[in-house]
Amino acid sequence: MEESGYESVLCVKPDVHVYRIPPRATNRGYRAAEWQLDQPSWSGRLRITAKGQMAYIKLEDRTSGELFAQAPVDQFPGTAVESVTDSSRYFVIRIEDGNGRRAFIGIGFGDRGDAFDFNVALQDHFKWVKQQCEFAKQAQNPDQGPKLDLGFKEGQTIKLNIAEVLLYPGHSLSLPPLTSGETLPNLQDQLPARPSRAQAGSSSDLSTIFPHVTSGKELPCLGQRKEDEALLSWPVFGA
Numbered sequence: 001m002e003e004s005g006y007e008s009v010l011c012v013k014p015d016v017h018v019y020r021i022p023p024r025a026t027n028r029g030y031r032a033a034e035w036q037l038d039q040p041s042w043s044g045r046l047r048i049t050a051k052g053q054m055a056y057i058k059l060e061d062r063t064s065g066e067l068f069a070q071a072p073v074d075q076f077p078g079t080a081v082e083s084v085t086d087s088s089r090y091f092v093i094r095i096e097d098g099n100g101r102r103a104f105i106g107i108g109f110g111d112r113g114d115a116f117d118f119n120v121a122l123q124d125h126f127k128w129v130k131q132q133c134e135f136a137k138q139a140q141n142p143d144q145g146p147k148l149d150l151g152f153k154e155g156q157t158i159k160l161n162i163a164e165v166l167l168y169p170g171h172s173l174s175l176p177p178l179t180s181g182e183t184l185p186n187l188q189d190q191l192p193a194r195p196s197r198a199q200a201g202s203s204s205d206l207s208t209i210f211p212h213v214t215s216g217k218e219l220p221c222l223g224q225r226k227e228d229e230a231l232l233s234w235p236v237f238g239a
Contacts, residue, residue, distance in 0.1 A: 007051045011121035013114045016046040018059060018069070019106035021092060030082065032090035035106050044068060046107070048121050053129045055122060057081070057093055059107075069095040069105070076122040089115040 017040035024030060045065075047058045057071040071093040073080040082092045090108040109115040 005051070007049050009047060009049050010055065010125055011046075011048040011117055013046045013109065013118065014062060015110055015114070016044065016059065017108045017110075018042040018044075019108065021104060021106040029085040030092045030106070032084045032087045032106065032108065035090075035108075037108065040108075041105075042068060046118070048118070048125075050125050053132075055125050059095075071095045073122065076126045081122065083119075088112060091115075091118070 017037075019032075019035040019037070020041050021030065021035055042059070045060045045062045047060060049056045049058060053074070055073040055076070057073060059068040059070070060066060061068065071080060077083075080094045084090045084092065084106075087108075089110075089112055090106060092104055092106055094102055094104055096102050109118065
């Protein structure tokens with residue numbers, strides 16, 4: 001997927017705290033209780049932005065917007081952002097200064113709702129990234145995508161609705177919708193009575209049954225109906 005030059009804002013939280021954290025000695029995970037939570041190293045605003053597939057956690061001054069630290073995130077969950085084991089309001093993020101130096105710091109929110117929004121913003125972004133990658137693969141290999149089965153399944157039926165069947169000029173017969181298992185009715189049972197030969201000798205009798213037929217003309221013949229076709233610079237890095 002192509003990298004977009006446009007940077008969008010995914011989440012803004014006006015109150016976040018930053019903590020220095022001790023090195024993790026084991027693989028049991030980080031614990032916020034070990035961070036001296038009553039003495040944050042820095043406090044300010046947090047913004048999450050996205051540029052292409054990458055997300056960026058930015059820690060900024062509340063008033064001036066000056067960047068304090070930034071954590072690029074290439075996947076979530078992952079090593080760039082980790083939850084702690086003893087609280088839902090604290091996380092460990094990996095910040096970078098742009099010169100190849102990295103450090104892990106702790107961040108925390110005073111409100112659980114802010115921590116929830118932080119988490120969901122990252123989840124939604126990388127869910128979108130995954131979808132875009134799948135769409136790109138399908139576009140490159142369209143034959144490997146799911147195929148639409150238009151065939152009839154066993155036991156499946158269809159309904160055929162015939163609104164009108166033309167009999168004679170000026171005469172029509174309305175038929176009810178067909179349901180599964182039904183057949184068309186005998187059209188001969190629906191026809192008006194054909195005049196007898198004795199009646200056919202009188203033009204006045206013919207005009208009674210077929211008003212449009214005049215004397216001397218033959219009766220129209222009922223034709224066979226044609227079947228329809230199916231349709232960062234800050235103390236954590238040191239001097």
